[in-house]
Amino acid sequence: MSQQLMGILPMLLVFVAFYFFLIRPQQKRQKERTQMLGNLKKGDKVVTIGGLHGTIVELGEEKVTLKVSDNTRLVFERSAINSVANAEEAGAAKSAE
Structure with missing residues (x-):
């Protein structure tokens, strides 16, 4: 069981890093742009x-x-x-x- 968890853990950490460094900032910029265009x-x-x-x-x-x-x-x-x-x-x- 712990071997499976150790195998999945690096992939999970990569996904979390992608979310916080790439996906989330892009969503924030898109939201600010949409708000600017609306105003x-x-x-x-x-x-x-x-x-x-x-x-x-x-x-x-x-x-x-x-x-x-x-x-x-x-x-x-x-x-x-x-x-x-x-x-x-x-x-x-x-x-x-």
């Missing part, structure tokens, strides 16, 4: 996955229209938004104080 609003300064910086001028269920210059507006899928620049600037300002 988008007009006027937010965002960065797309491709590195394009712009300001949200129109927001739909699946599409986001960004103003990238005075005359240029581009339409993206909501999932193409990588980060909100407003949140990063606010966090940097708080840490500086």
Whole structure:
């Protein structure tokens, strides 16, 4: 009986290590990203996955229209938004104080 347990124990430890080092952090990042995409609003300064910086001028269920210059507006899928620049600037300002 203890020989069987000793044979299974390393596999169990590997699974636990994979869960805590790979699976759990990925789930946490995905949850934060989903929350960020859900909290988008007009006027937010965002960065797309491709590195394009712009300001949200129109927001739909699946599409986001960004103003990238005075005359240029581009339409993206909501999932193409990588980060909100407003949140990063606010966090940097708080840490500086």
